[in-house]
Amino acid sequence: MITIIQITLKGIFRDRVFQGIMALAVLFLFIPSAASLSMRQVTELSITLSLSLISFILLLLAVFLGSTSLWKDMERRYTFSVLSLPVSRTSYLLGRFFGLALFLLMTSALLGTVAGLVIKVASGIYPPGRPIVWSYLLLAVIFATLKYILLVAAAMLLSTVSTSFFLPVFGTICTFLASGITQQVYEFVHSPASANTISPFLKTVATGVYYILPNLSGFDLKVNAIYSIPPSGYGLGLTLFYFISYTAMLLGGAALLFARREMK
Amino acid sequence: MLALDIQNLGKIFKGKKRQIVDALQGVSLTVPEGEVFGFLGPNGAGKSTTIKCLMGLIRPTTGSANIMGVAAGTEASKRHVGYLPENPAFYDYLSAEEYLSFVGRTFQMQESLLQRRREEALKLLELWDARKRPIRGYSKGMVQRVGLAQVLIHDPSVYILDEPMSGLDPIGRALVKEIILDLKKRGKCVFFSTHITDDVEKVCDRVGILLHGQLKLVERVDTIMTQGIVGYQIRIRNSDGKSVDHQVTKDMLDGFIAGQVASGNEVVLVEPRRKNLEDLFLALVHNGAGSSS
Ligand SMILES: Nc1ncnc2c1ncn2[C@@H]1O[C@H](COP(=O)(O)OP(=O)(O)OP(=O)(O)O)[C@@H](O)[C@H]1O
Ligand SMILES: [Mg+2]
Numbered sequence: 001m002i003t004i005i006q007i008t009l010k011g012i013f014r015d016r017v018f019q020g021i022m023a024l025a026v027l028f029l030f031i032p033s034a035a036s037l038s039m040r041q042v043t044e045l046s047i048t049l050s051l052s053l054i055s056f057i058l059l060l061l062a063v064f065l066g067s068t069s070l071w072k073d074m075e076r077r078y079t080f081s082v083l084s085l086p087v088s089r090t091s092y093l094l095g096r097f098f099g100l101a102l103f104l105l106m107t108s109a110l111l112g113t114v115a116g117l118v119i120k121v122a123s124g125i126y127p128p129g130r131p132i133v134w135s136y137l138l139l140a141v142i143f144a145t146l147k148y149i150l151l152v153a154a155a156m157l158l159s160t161v162s163t164s165f166f167l168p169v170f171g172t173i174c175t176f177l178a179s180g181i182t183q184q185v186y187e188f189v190h191s192p193a194s195a196n197t198i199s200p201f202l203k204t205v206a207t208g209v210y211y212i213l214p215n216l217s218g219f220d221l222k223v224n225a226i227y228s229i230p231p232s233g234y235g236l237g238l239t240l241f242y243f244i245s246y247t248a249m250l251l252g253g254a255a256l257l258f259a260r261r262e263m264k
Numbered sequence: 265m266l267a268l269d270i271q272n273l274g275k276i277f278k279g280k281k282r283q284i285v286d287a288l289q290g291v292s293l294t295v296p297e298g299e300v301f302g303f304l305g306p307n308g309a310g311k312s313t314t315i316k317c318l319m320g321l322i323r324p325t326t327g328s329a330n331i332m333g334v335a336a337g338t339e340a341s342k343r344h345v346g347y348l349p350e351n352p353a354f355y356d357y358l359s360a361e362e363y364l365s366f367v368g369r370t371f372q373m374q375e376s377l378l379q380r381r382r383e384e385a386l387k388l389l390e391l392w393d394a395r396k397r398p399i400r401g402y403s404k405g406m407v408q409r410v411g412l413a414q415v416l417i418h419d420p421s422v423y424i425l426d427e428p429m430s431g432l433d434p435i436g437r438a439l440v441k442e443i444i445l446d447l448k449k450r451g452k453c454v455f456f457s458t459h460i461t462d463d464v465e466k467v468c469d470r471v472g473i474l475l476h477g478q479l480k481l482v483e484r485v486d487t488i489m490t491q492g493i494v495g496y497q498i499r500i501r502n503s504d505g506k507s508v509d510h511q512v513t514k515d516m517l518d519g520f521i522a523g524q525v526a527s528g529n530e531v532v533l534v535e536p537r538r539k540n541l542e543d544l545f546l547a548l549v550h551n552g553a554g555s556s557s
Pocket of ligand 2: 350
């Protein structure tokens with residue numbers, strides 16, 4: 001499995017798509033000047049923009065790398081040569097996943113450092129209203145990364161059943177978009193106001209979808225980082241637990257499906 | 265021990281829109297250790313399908329197979345095998361050298377041994393100069409050579425090669441034959457598919473002919489070659505000193521010669537005409553096509 005992780009990382013670093021996406025990181029340079037346009041709350045705005053940019057880059061990486069890594073291997077017939085080596089399909093799949101996860105961690109470490117510098121500069125020039133708590137910022141970046149690692153697992157699950165990359169790519173994007181709003185939808189259908197307007201069937205469906213789709217709202221610590229509000233330790237623990245069990249479930253499903261898949 | 269033990273292997277592909285392809289039906293075959301076995305069949309006969317079942321890439325619909333006594337497709341069975349896929353593709357962002365190292369590591373080879381074998385294999389297959397370039401930039405024949413190198417590097421006891429000579433130049437083909445003969449000398453089992461009868465004649469101990477997913481014939485190559493005498497070419501010099509060639513069937517030979525001698529002609533040459541593997545193969549394919557239509 002270690003060898004698969006190694007070649008996965010090598011593959012990403014030598015990939016054009018990766019290089020293109022990382023070019024987006026250049027945008028960091030514009031954050032201080034963009035933020036200073038607002039005149040007020042420059043530091044807060046710098047933090048917001050930095051975290052958003054990190055999220056966006058990680059999202060692109062997670063969607064494209066997560067959905068294409070298995071698909072590409074099958075499409076380009078690498079699976080024939082790799083899966084006939086003494087590597088079980090499960091360790092191949094997990095090797096791929098951990099390779100991508102490690103890569104996302106490395107990327108966010110790098111981007112996080114750059115963001116830290118940018119924010120430091122901004123706060124030096126325009127002192128913020130509330131002092132920046134760097135550990136909250138770190139937590140925000142870490143949990144954002146975990147969120148996208150979970151998304152990679154979802155993308156891999158989808159690519160084990162699909163023969164094209166459309167399902168994984170768009171499925172992952174839809175999962176991401178939907179998971180951002182499930183909390184609101186859930187709260188809405190269960191609110192007394194909706195009782196008359198929504199049929200019980202729809203309510204059941206919405207509730208089912210709510211429990212199946214990942215709930216990613218807990219991973220968002222942006223507000224805490226921006227306004228230096230301490231996050232709840234209990235909440236973080238719960239999110240971490242949710243991350244581990246949900247990812248494990250996705251990977252377990254993916255491994256089962258992938259083991260049954262025919263390499264034609 | 266049996267290197268390969270295939271029992272009643274069958275495969276039905278189910279495509280979209282209820283399309284069904286009965287690619288392989290009840291193939292049973294055993295290959296002992298140390299034997300070179302040629303798996304001959306026309307396009308679409310089911311050779312690759314058989315091999316993919318052996319490697320666990322697809323699940324057979326019926327039957328089973330063992331490799332060195334271990335169920336095919338398991339991680340343990342794959343440890344015994346060097347497999348060359350047909351039209352192989354390897355991670356093209358790696359160089360030949362990196363890819364071979366990757367393969368060696370999955371077989372848990374010692375790093376020093378791996379380096380030595382890697383160098384040997386790259387030199388043997390004439391990839392040494394290109395070893396640091398990514399496979400992306402290799403020609404088709406060079407990729408095939410990488411495929412052969414990755415088969416040799418971990419020195420397995422069973423070699424399963426799907427059309428090892430395809431895409432190679434004449435020198436490359438000759439090299440592959442040499443490699444196979446060398447493996448045979450070292451007591452390895454080589455099972456390879458091909459549609460070229462000549463390759464089989466030159467290197468194989470036994471041949472199996474697959475047709476429409478059925479194994480039609482399994483025979484020793486030398487038996488086919490000796491049994492295959494179908495007639496003789498006889499050159500006669502008559503009293504004028506002119507030479508004439510005659511084609512004579514096997515059972516007419518004695519009578520023909522006696523008759524010529526009696527009429528005062530001289531028999532200059534008697535050469536057996538063999539029905540070679542190619543003829544046999546073509547005859548089988550023809551009959552097969554005739555009976556199925
Ligand atoms: N994935 C698949 N889906 C449907 N049918 C398939 C599939 N793969 C192979 N077949 C069919 O199975 C049969 C055997 O194919 P196979 O690839 O084993 O032939 P082959 O003997 O290797 O031929 P070739 O010499 O051309 O490589 C063919 O009729 C082919 O159309
Ligand atoms: Mg084939």
